[in-house]
Amino acid sequence: MSDRYASPESVQGTLAEARYFADEGLATAIFLSEALGKPLLLEGEPGVGKTEVARALATTTRRELIRLQCYEGLDASQALYEWNYARQLLQLRASERADGALAEIYTPEFLLERPLLRALRVAGGAVILIDEIDRADAEFEAFLLEFLSDFQITIPELGTVRAEATPMVILTSNRTRELHDALKRRCMYHWIDFPEPQRERRIVSALAPGVTDAAAAALVAAVARVRELPLLKKPGIAETVEWARGARILEERGAAWPAALRRSLGLLLKDEEDLARVAAEADDLLALASP
Secondary structure, three states: OOHHHOOHHHHHHHHHHOOOOOOHHHHHHHHHHHHHOOOEEEEEOOOOOHHHHHHHHHHHHOOEEEEEEOOOOOOHHHHOEEEOHHHHHHHHHHHHHHOOOOOOOOOHHHEEEOHHHHHHHOOOOEEEEEEOHHHOOOOHHHHHHHHHHHOEEEEOOOEEEEOOOOOEEEEEEOOOOOOOHHHHHOOEEEEEOOOOHHHHHHHHHHHOOOOOHHHHHHHHHHHHHHHOOOOOOOOOHHHHHHHHHHHHHHHHOOOOHHHHHHHOHHHOOOOHHHHHHHHOOHHHHHHHOOO
């Protein structure tokens, strides 16, 4: 293991270089996942930074980031591997015309890599993000078990393909359905919550240049109040940062900070009903968001 991931504290420092500010719990989960060679399953509300963990790990380890976006109907051929049937057919026709003998068509040259097979073949190891696993069908989880347990895939025509170097595997879930126990047992588990105010202020200051510390603190306090409202979708960290960036751009073009915040609310909230609910308390919230 790299010294940069030799302890939870070093994990925090390393990820901060990629402007990802992990708390102690997440840093410990990442450390143990890497130390034990286990996939890391991250659950939490949308927008709390689950996907960004994989990006930060890929950046700081200088590994290739491979993303498998899950969705209903996803199957093994789209996630693991697939045979190039068109090339196989052409090869068969060519061999028949040449000498009448059928060519061997189940060889590596006819194999199409999908994300999981690609992750096993990357020299030096990859970071594989299996994003929103809860959106895939429950049956799809069964396809993942061999990969998650042994970092290998069995291809009937070729045999077993094992990882050249152990990949770092990150699975995310918004918990729209319960995941199977067999999958959870193979993973290190961590729940990511919305960050505490001090950490969210640090994130805003790092990712929204030009926003003063006082403005960042006030804006984070307003977002915390918004999250307490009965909204259809609570704003995540990304929305907080975008709201700060948008308001800052409007301010640079002459808008006063409270007005800039009001005019850029569409960066914080993504639903008409949520916007209307926040608009009813806009004066108090924008006053809270102004340093």
